[in-house]
Amino acid sequence: MNKINFRFLKSSLLLFFFLYLFSEPLKAKEKILKIGAIPDQNQEILDKRFNLLSEELSKQLDIKIKYVPVVNYVAAVTAFRTNSLDLVWFGGLSGVQARLQTPNSIVLAQRDIDKKFKSVFITNKKLSIKRTTNINDLKLLTKYRFTFGSENSTSGRLMPQYFLNIAGVELTDFNGQTVGFSGSHDATIALVNSGAYDAGVLNKQVWDRNMKKNPTRVKNATVFFITPSYVDYHWLAQGNLDQKFRNGFTKELREVILNLNPKNKNQKLILEMFNAKKFIKANSEDYKEIEFIARKLKKIR
Amino acid sequence: MILLSYLPIFIFIPLGFQLLNNFHLGGFGIFIEFLSSIVNPKINIEILINLFGRLKETIFIAFASWILSITFGIILGILSSDIFFELFKIPKTLKIFLRGILTILRSIHELVWCLILMQLFGVNISVGIIAICIPYISINAKVFCEQLESISYEQYQSIISISSNRFSTLITLIWIPFSDILQNFGIYRLECSIRSATILGLFGIGGIGTNILLNFKALNFNELWTYLWALALLVIITKALFNNLKFRYLEPNKSIFLFIIFITFFIYYFFFVFNFFINSNINLSYFFETFTFRNINISLNEFLDMSFSTILISLSATAIAISLPPVLFLIFDNKFMIYIFRIFAFWLRLIPPTIVILILLIFNQPSFALAALTLGIYNAAITLRLLNINLNEINKDLYEGIISFGSSRRVGWIYGLFLKQAKSYLAYCAYRSDIIFRETAIVGVIGGKGLGWQLTESLSSFAWEEVTFILIAYSSIAMVGEFINGKIKSNLN
Numbered sequence: 001m002n003k004i005n006f007r008f009l010k011s012s013l014l015l016f017f018f019l020y021l022f023s024e025p026l027k028a029k030e031k032i033l034k035i036g037a038i039p040d041q042n043q044e045i046l047d048k049r050f051n052l053l054s055e056e057l058s059k060q061l062d063i064k065i066k067y068v069p070v071v072n073y074v075a076a077v078t079a080f081r082t083n084s085l086d087l088v089w090f091g092g093l094s095g096v097q098a099r100l101q102t103p104n105s106i107v108l109a110q111r112d113i114d115k116k117f118k119s120v121f122i123t124n125k126k127l128s129i130k131r132t133t134n135i136n137d138l139k140l141l142t143k144y145r146f147t148f149g150s151e152n153s154t155s156g157r158l159m160p161q162y163f164l165n166i167a168g169v170e171l172t173d174f175n176g177q178t179v180g181f182s183g184s185h186d187a188t189i190a191l192v193n194s195g196a197y198d199a200g201v202l203n204k205q206v207w208d209r210n211m212k213k214n215p216t217r218v219k220n221a222t223v224f225f226i227t228p229s230y231v232d233y234h235w236l237a238q239g240n241l242d243q244k245f246r247n248g249f250t251k252e253l254r255e256v257i258l259n260l261n262p263k264n265k266n267q268k269l270i271l272e273m274f275n276a277k278k279f280i281k282a283n284s285e286d287y288k289e290i291e292f293i294a295r296k297l298k299k300i301r
Numbered sequence: 302m303i304l305l306s307y308l309p310i311f312i313f314i315p316l317g318f319q320l321l322n323n324f325h326l327g328g329f330g331i332f333i334e335f336l337s338s339i340v341n342p343k344i345n346i347e348i349l350i351n352l353f354g355r356l357k358e359t360i361f362i363a364f365a366s367w368i369l370s371i372t373f374g375i376i377l378g379i380l381s382s383d384i385f386f387e388l389f390k391i392p393k394t395l396k397i398f399l400r401g402i403l404t405i406l407r408s409i410h411e412l413v414w415c416l417i418l419m420q421l422f423g424v425n426i427s428v429g430i431i432a433i434c435i436p437y438i439s440i441n442a443k444v445f446c447e448q449l450e451s452i453s454y455e456q457y458q459s460i461i462s463i464s465s466n467r468f469s470t471l472i473t474l475i476w477i478p479f480s481d482i483l484q485n486f487g488i489y490r491l492e493c494s495i496r497s498a499t500i501l502g503l504f505g506i507g508g509i510g511t512n513i514l515l516n517f518k519a520l521n522f523n524e525l526w527t528y529l530w531a532l533a534l535l536v537i538i539t540k541a542l543f544n545n546l547k548f549r550y551l552e553p554n555k556s557i558f559l560f561i562i563f564i565t566f567f568i569y570y571f572f573f574v575f576n577f578f579i580n581s582n583i584n585l586s587y588f589f590e591t592f593t594f595r596n597i598n599i600s601l602n603e604f605l606d607m608s609f610s611t612i613l614i615s616l617s618a619t620a621i622a623i624s625l626p627p628v629l630f631l632i633f634d635n636k637f638m639i640y641i642f643r644i645f646a647f648w649l650r651l652i653p654p655t656i657v658i659l660i661l662l663i664f665n666q667p668s669f670a671l672a673a674l675t676l677g678i679y680n681a682a683i684t685l686r687l688l689n690i691n692l693n694e695i696n697k698d699l700y701e702g703i704i705s706f707g708s709s710r711r712v713g714w715i716y717g718l719f720l721k722q723a724k725s726y727l728a729y730c731a732y733r734s735d736i737i738f739r740e741t742a743i744v745g746v747i748g749g750k751g752l753g754w755q756l757t758e759s760l761s762s763f764a765w766e767e768v769t770f771i772l773i774a775y776s777s778i779a780m781v782g783e784f785i786n787g788k789i790k791s792n793l794n
Binding site: 183 | 327328330419518521562760761763
């Protein structure tokens with residue numbers, strides 16, 4: 001009898017401990033600036049990039065900052081609309097979507113490279129197809145299995161689809177009457193490089209970085225076509241940050257981002273991780289063309 | 302009965318044909334890399350810290366939704382049972398109304414609830430808990446209500462004749478079914494909660510699922526397997542822990558002790574979710590402003606086509622789930638192979654179907670067959686376990702008798718073993734097909750076809766009227782499925 005009691009006590013204590021251990025505390029409401037980003041690249045790259053930035057912003061602005069990873073583009077837009085995120089690094093399309101859904105939000109800044117951003121169509125090397133500068137040659141890709149990046153990516157879906165349409169290609173023209181959505185730029189490279197897809201399209205900056213730093217990851221893939229340029233990524237902040245933190249906070253935040261300087265060792269690392277020389281001012285008007293194209297392709301209703 | 306269990310296997314002919322048509326070897330390298338990482342998970346301090354944090358979230362979502370859905374499931378199960386309405390002499394229309402609402406609630410998969418609630422409340426752990434609770438409460442209520450219906454009329458009459466108090470009558474009547482259900486079904490639901498919490502993680506709610514998806518997308522297979530192994534351990538440990546507690550044979554003081562633990566956590570979790578509700582500011586006006594039917598971009602033809610393919614996916618997957626386990630048991634009738642199948646089935650139950658379909662997509666074009674196959678084998682892993690348990694519990698005399706008359710072992714297996722439990726197996730499969738109809742949403746959302754694909758596209762374009770339209774279609778398909786299954790089940794009984 002005693003033995004049974006002991007076993008019972010042990011297992012129920014264990015159970016209690018187990019539940020207690022894994023209980024979330026009811027968090028007190030703290031003033032934290034929550035930063036997010038669209039998951040356009042491998043998570044480890046994003047983690048490093050935004051954790052570094054959070055530390056720097058936290059130091060300069062003297063507030064608590066938390067980087068919250070997000071799984072997909074839609075979740076990032078939703079989290080911004082529902083106030084779960086205060087400051088988000090959006091792409092062109094997702095930024096416009098978020099802005100239309102969150103009317104008070106403010107475009108803070110973009111990178112120097114975002115003014116003239118490009119996408120690159122890549123193919124697996126085993127295809128008998130040559131690099132081209134003629135946009136109409138995109139038709140040649142319809143013979144193959146083709147993948148975009150994320151459904152809501154500007155450089156991995158929206159603008160490439162627009163350029164494909166200019167060349168007279170619809171999404172149902174591809175092999176299998178459909179296209180894939182890899183989810184991110186890095187995934188597109190991996191899928192085309194391995195041959196799981198014959199061709200794909202991604203952000204040119206991610207392609208260039210992989211060519212330089214990870215040549216083995218791209219060894220079976222090659223460039224087919226580089227698109228004309230368009231405007232892309234930007235920082236979007238909630239309109240209520242001044243009330244939430246202190247007067248003039250939004251302005252301070254923008255200044256800190258714009259003044260990130262390659263001469264400072266930490267700040268240089270941050271800029272490198274963003275593949276930028278510096279951040280520059282941006283306005284919502286810069287993204288009018290993206291909005292127009294998105295409406296045309298029914299990504300904004 | 303044998304025909305009913307075995308004939309559906311022929312669905313593999315059209316499915317296989319379509320799969321072969323879409324097959325290519327392009328992703329073979331990646332697949333090998335995925336497999337070889339099983340034994341080589343990446344472990345370091347950073348990953349372990351991350352893993353622990355993620356596990357905490359998953360366990361929190363799973364336990365909270367389990368405890369809340371069991372409690373409310375029991376309450377609603379009693380409230381919607383015939384006995385309750387008999388005892389308190391309440392008009393029957395109220396019962397029909399309540400049951401109708403419960404049917405609608407469970408006709409939509411927790412993932413779809415989660416996607417909707419995330420749009421309303423944002424990304425938060427509480428949203429995950431509520432999303433799992435909605436269909437689970439309703440499923441638990443149904444199961445508990447059915448259990449109460451099994452109480453015989455004589456039993457009811459005899460208790461009511463010795464007791465004047467209606468409440469004590471109710472408690473006496475439900476006590477035994479209550480403890481039985483907690484033992485068998487309750488612990489099974491905990492496992493379901495863990496799985497659901499993981500799947501919701503894949504769609505951004507947090508927890509271990511989030512990291513599984515992120516690592517899969519980055520093709521970090523070694524790290525992916527660290528998380529999958531951790532998930533396996535979690536399921537094994539929880540089951541071992543809870544299987545130790547045999548509710549029915551507990552002494553009263555121990556029951557009270559457990560009851561107090563249960564209630565404490567119930568109150569704690571309830572308060573947690575409630576607190577979130579109070580503090581959240583939903584912006585409903587945003588939805589009303591953007592909601593115009595002019596925006597619908599799907600033609601009636603496309604819509605019917607998608608609904609039809611959704612039904613086909615569900616039916617094909619059901620066929621696979623019913624017939625694959627008995628076929629495998631019949632073909633490979635030795636202990637070693639069955640052991641191998643059991644291990645394989647364990648992993649299939651564990652790896653979310655979303656990830657399975659992503660793996661299959663490496664060397665297949667998205668197709669109707671692929672979605673059906675994924676959903677089918679995932680559910681076959683569940684029916685296989687049940688069939689195995691059933692077979693082990695059967696008395697083997699008849700089987701040995703048939704063999705001693707000179708028949709082959711396979712004939713003996715069919716007539717001596719399988720046939721004896723075929724009724725209960727098929728009844729379970731009918732219940733399972735209810736779930737399959739709901740689960741079609743998961744595979745569709747990721748990369749198959751049907752309404753799920755359109756749901757992702759509409760959600761990512763924030764086209765709420767399309768989303769509403771699709772949800773109504775989903776819900777109707779699942780409800781019709783449940784209705785037909787109800788008929789089949791009552792025929793089997």
